[in-house]
Amino acid sequence: AVESSIPEHMREAWKKFSPKGFTTKDEFESEAVKHIETTLARSLFNCDELAAYSGTALAFRDRLIIDWNKTQQRQSFADQKRLYYLSLEFLMGRALDNAMLNVGLKNVAKDGLADLGFRIEDIIAQEHDAALGNGGLGRLAACFLDSMATLNYAAWGYGLRYRYGIFKQEIQDGYQVEIPDYWLDFNPWEFPRHDVSVDVQFYGWVNKYTNDEGKQIVSWQDGEIVTATAYDVPVPGYGTPTVNNLRLWSSKASSGEFDFAKFNSGEYESAVADEQRAETISAVLYPNDNLERGKELRLKQQYFWCAASLHDIVRRFKKSKRKWSEFSDQVAIQLNDTHPTLAIVELQRILVDMEGLGWDEAWTIVTSTFGYTNHTVLPEALEKWSVPLIQNLLPRHLQIIYEINLQFLQSVEKRFPKDRDLLGRVSIIEESQPKMVRMAYLAIIGSHKVNGVAELHSDLIKTTIFKDFVKVYGPDKFTNVTNGITPRRWLHQANPRLSELIASKIGSYEFLKDLTLLNKLEPFVDDKEFKKEWAEIKYANKVRLAQHIQTTKGYSVNPKALFDIQVKRIHEYKRQQLNIFGVIHRYMAIKSMSPEERKKLVPRVSVFGGKAAPGYWMAKTIIHLINKVGEVVNKDPDVGDLLKVVFLEDYNVSKAEIIVPASDISEHISTAGTEASGTSNMKFVLNGGMIIGTLDGANIEITREIGEQNIFLFGNLSEDVEDLRHHHFYGDYKVNPELVKVFDCIKKGTFGDEGAFGALISGIVEHGDYYLVSDDFNSYCQTQDLIDEAYKDQDAWVTKSITSVARMGFFTSDRCINEYADTIWNIEPLDVAEEKEVRART
Ligand code: T68
Known part of the structure; x- marks a missing residue:
């Protein structure tokens, strides 16, 4: 039972005055303006977009908190088994858009903000990403939280509240530069719980003895104590009253007597140093993935x-x-x-x-x-x-x-x-x-x-x-x-027009809760009007990305070109080097062609994005090469629109929401057997993009679901990797001659300082080519040629696109969470039918 300190006869007052949260446009405006004028001490004379964002976020936060409180009460009351998801990383991205969609009040906010003089997109864009993660592992945790709340599981996330999330990436002279990401300046989505803290001990020694009753006692003594304070982040489910909790711990020096003694004895500096040492524990996210x-x-x-x-x-x-x-x-x-x-x-x-x-x-x-x-x-x-x-x-x-x-x-x-x-x-x-x-x-x-x-x-x-x-x-x-991935963020939020088109065909937005309903799209693959709209939406998303490239990079790309995208952490096993060598190969081919031959080519924009771990020198070299190739190719008059190479800086969740819906082809080309799953492969296909990939990770299951004719597979199989490496080790291999030409082109200094890329080449030519770049190069390039051919038949391309989306139902994180719940956690969702009904009535 839930205990309360308020006597029974006084609870009426609480019930009467407990906030209900806004539902109408006027109520939203009233809440937002109240926050802007009181919480933020601004007015209509100095309310910029950031203040409008803050006011909006605070209004939605209040709304979430009401449901969050009720959820916690309901879960305590139900007294069922709970799941705790322990992850050092939660790559949540932005929260406002997600909160608005999940509580079903985005349109209300849109109209309300318009009344107050703002465009909702500009307001959403003010938010700083919560980037408490490196890549796939952290984003998976975030998708899981979304699904657990949406499915009404009593589940908590536990993590660390890093003061600095993953660094911000800048590119200077083609090199990655890391900038600290201090993200806590204004964060309306967290609640400090100064009353919830735990003292954590380090160091010290172990004392074992037998007590008076003859019992063995083990005591861990004389350690250093650091206090963990809870910061709670509400996690709303989609279309449900459930708001779960993500609890993040922040470290500070314990306020035990020890410190006071130091203060009093004049050791002020050393007491401050202790304080800082304690705070260091939750200061930074380690930027290494894998x-x-x-x-x-x-x-x-x-x-x-x-x-x-x-x-x-x-x-x-x-x-x-x-x-x-x-x-x-x-x-x-x-x-x-x-x-x-x-x-x-x-x-x-x-x-x-x-x-x-x-x-x-x-x-x-x-x-x-x-x-x-x-x-x-x-x-x-x-x-x-x-x-x-x-x-x-x-x-x-x-x-x-x-x-x-x-x-x-x-x-x-x-x-x-x-x-x-x-x-x-x-x-x-x-x-x-x-x-x-x-x-x-x-x-x-x-x-x-x-x-x-x-x-x-x-x-x-x-x-x-x-x-x-x-x-x-x-x-x-x-x-x-x-x-799996959450279709709420990765379809509905990132690609609202596609979501709307799908809903118009299927008859409702129910597919966002049961993604297998996407299969109802398949009967429409021959519907001309539908296909036209489908293609128009992809084009509009490409125009949006082209605009993003224009504003961030300062040059234009042709949205009619084939957009070929590889965005993920930079790692040798993910083989961005294979991609850029392929780009160079293409560039050389273009250079050697007659103007007549060039006319037959499919123009292409190769987009790269991703961070390298600051200490991972080879990954940084790959970034450098991509940028240098871009500098040369993008201004070569022989090439024009036929090839552009773009490195997008500081790839993160909110940028992914722009990039993912805009791909024609995305690359998932890890050495077979190295990528555990990959999840962006799922995001791209769900948004109507094709993929080029190896038989690795979830690519294999994606192929099984969408059909072999709808994916471009290439390369060696995981079962052959060991043998190939063995041969490499004994030096009995020959580098692919086309790849040798690419290396010669780099060594000639075509992309500047040839010495800068020596290690990238020698790793393949002299040191055994561990990631099998040479072994897969031919197959990769041939498959890229097939893609060009396939892209020329736009009608068939769109058919593939629609068919693939229709068959992606399996890859929702809802399915995934239900599997964990059934086979590992043994937990059941909470019944919220009654709560939903009450909400519908009020
Ligand atoms: C990724 N792992 C896998 N690790 O690489 C990817 N590692 O295939 C998979 O889809 C994804 O997890 C989800 O299962 C990572 O992202 C890390 O980021 C990491 C972080 C710290 C230490 C080690």
Whole structure:
């Protein structure tokens, strides 16, 4: 039951005056103006677009908070099992447009803002992206929150409130430059909860003793304390009263006596330094994707966030006064990659050291609570922490890790008594110098389910990196949940005209909640008028992107050209280098053609976008090359409109919303077996773009759903990669001659300073071409030629486009969340029918 401090007879007043939230245009205007004039202390004489944005955001925030409060009450009351999604990254993007669409009041706001003298698009564009993530992993977490709220699951996200999100990228002289992203200046979407805090301990030592009653006591003493304060972010579902919570922790020095002592004894400076050291924990998001570097501060972040979240979850559970054995009937925790693996150890510590449960009893609770999602097979991305580092920072946790390992290895030994090698291979501890803790192994051992994020990937983890664990646990512990994306943001919000056209054919916007309804579009593939509108919308989206290029880059591109787009983090395995080498190949071909031949070509705009990790030198070299190629190609009079090369700076969620709807072709061309899933592939197809891709990640399932005739596949298969690399290693390979010509062109200095790109070339020519760029080059170029041919038949192209969209129903994150709920979390959605009805009446 929900407790209240207000006596029964006084609750009437609360009910009478509790805010209802606006629904009409006038009410919206009244709320917005109130906020502008009071909260912001502005007036109609100094209200610029930013102030109008702030007022609008605050009005919508109030509205969300009313539903958010009710949701929390409803969920407490229902007393059902909850899901907690632990992720170090939530790449939310902008919130206002999403909030307006989800509560169904965008038109109200549009008219209201017009009354007040503003255009809604300009107001939406004022918002700073919440960029608390690197790429796919962080954006997946954001799509999941949207689906969990939309489907009425009682689910919380837990993350870190970084002061600096992912850096802003600028390009200077063709090079990436990183600018800090201080995003908290004005953020109306968060609620500081100064009353919700957790003290988190680091360092210190472990004291074990027997107390007066003869009981073994373990106490972790004399550490340094840092306080975690909660900041809550409301997460509205689409077309539902459910507003879930994303809780982000911020670090500050604990206000314990310790500090006061220092102040009083004149150690003012050192007290301030302590303060700053504590705040450093949640200061920055690590900008590496698919790479681990073993920095102590990163480990501190991980423990800080896990400990705060776990104590919060346990506190909530304890309020229910249930027995510990019921914990996993009430709580499911999903680990987004291995970053939160310490949560497993922390829960075991809470149960054993603090709550006094026996080891085995506690361990049963722990393992039935956690699920672990793996997002990569790349060895350089698998987390390992050195034993001395953990020993120093978290001495008690290291003991617990050793105990978990001991028990696990003993059980393995019993079942496979003659296999000594196996024990070494599955041990959590790697016997290296220094010893390392393999976090993925700990995550597997501490969870009841482990999942990959696309079929191929889930098969690969079972046959490669986690093969021994399949032997130990059997195959059922491992499962697949293919990724998905939210159609609310990635269709309805990013491409409102397409969404509207689809709704007009299907008869309603119901497809935004049940994406399989898109299949009702297929009967219209021969409808001339419909196809015309479909093509017009794509064209309008291309015009919009062309305008964006004009304003940000200062030159124009022809929106009638084929738009070929690759936007994602820059990484060798994602092979932007293959793309740019292909562009150079095309450029050379154009140069060698007669004017007659050139007339037959399909003009193309090659768009690139994405950030390189600041320390990833090879990725930065790729960015440099793309920019230098652009500088030469874009002003070559022989080329004109036939080829343009654009690098869009600072790719992020809000830019993706402009870019994704504007593609004719997008590129998903990773070396087979390296991209766990990819999710932008889904976004592009859902917006009517074709894709060129390898048989990797979710490309394979996309092909299965939309049909082979609707996708441009090329390149070697993942099962052949190992062999090819083996041959490369022994030097028995020859670089593709067409690619050699491209390299010669670069080496001649065609794109400036030839030395700058030497490593990119030698990696392929001399150092084994690990990513098989040369092996796939021919197939890639030929497929690009097929694309040109296909594009000439616009009618057939549009047919492919519509057919593909109609068959994309599977890739909604709603399907994905329902699969997690059924097969891993064992949770049910909350019934909100009654609440919806009340809302409809009022
Ligand atoms: C991505 N991983 C996968 N990692 O690369 C992508 N890594 O195939 C998949 O679709 C997506 O996850 C969602 O499952 C990442 O984005 C990171 O960003 C990352 C961050 C920190 C450390 C390691």
